[in-house]
Amino acid sequence: MAIVRGVLDVDVDVAYSEAMYVDHGFSQPLELLFGGLDRVPVVPVFINSVAEPLGPPRRARHLGDAVGRAAARLGRRVLYLGSGGLSHDPPVPRINEAPPEVVARLISEGRRLTPAQRAKREQRAIRAGRDLAAGTARIKPLNPEWDRNLLDVFAANRLAEVDDWNTEWFAEHAGHSSHEVRTWIAAYAALAATGPYEVTSRFYEAVPEWIAGFAVTHARSLNTVPEYTR
Numbered sequence: 001m002a003i004v005r006g007v008l009d010v011d012v013d014v015a016y017s018e019a020m021y022v023d024h025g026f027s028q029p030l031e032l033l034f035g036g037l038d039r040v041p042v043v044p045v046f047i048n049s050v051a052e053p054l055g056p057p058r059r060a061r062h063l064g065d066a067v068g069r070a071a072a073r074l075g076r077r078v079l080y081l082g083s084g085g086l087s088h089d090p091p092v093p094r095i096n097e098a099p100p101e102v103v104a105r106l107i108s109e110g111r112r113l114t115p116a117q118r119a120k121r122e123q124r125a126i127r128a129g130r131d132l133a134a135g136t137a138r139i140k141p142l143n144p145e146w147d148r149n150l151l152d153v154f155a156a157n158r159l160a161e162v163d164d165w166n167t168e169w170f171a172e173h174a175g176h177s178s179h180e181v182r183t184w185i186a187a188y189a190a191l192a193a194t195g196p197y198e199v200t201s202r203f204y205e206a207v208p209e210w211i212a213g214f215a216v217t218h219a220r221s222l223n224t225v226p227e228y229t230r
Helices: 002-009 024-034 058-072 100-109 115-134 144-155 159-164 167-174 176-192
Strands: 197-207 212-221
Touching: 002 058, 058 159, 058 176, 144 159, 144 167, 144 176, 144 197, 144 212, 159 176, 167 176, 176 197, 176 212
Parallel strands: none
Antiparallel strands: 197 212
8 A cells, every 4th residue: 555655646547456366477576586475565566568559668667667666665575577578479359359249258258267268268379379370470580689679678677668658559569469568668667766786686588488588587676775674
């Protein structure tokens, strides 16, 4: 609640939920890093990366900056996690282009798929990944150059460049699901909110079988770390 209030105090609108449904983007990093979703206190921050219309990417930077400033007042050590693919364009129906029966199914199924629906969707994605790796897919190919440029922006703390990006540029060069990097933008902006940082590790590989440019980075603040109350 302190973070929500801090963000609202600097004129960034956010909604608050007591029963937010989190997906693999939240759960898998926490499972891998800590062994579960409830091993450490967690504040999930949902950033729309799929449902159109999407706001300009600079909104993600503003949100991250506001979260970082609010979190700095908590008197605790804070780890910011941004999770999502880089360039990728999986076979996901878009509600403004899908036929009426698909739109109806998207609305009625919502986010809680049945096991059969989930299995069907997974098989569709697996086939698309195999086709992309074989060079026969109809979806947009991965864009390693776009991905590496994005990682360069983060590494050099050139986050102000984000303000000149737009949603059409994302989709044209890196696929419709590249908008997931808005979470990366927000996480780095949160880290940068209290001063300079350095990227201490960086890994990247284009993985067509997964339909994603895949990367992992780690960065730390260069400010002197005080003794926080845990």
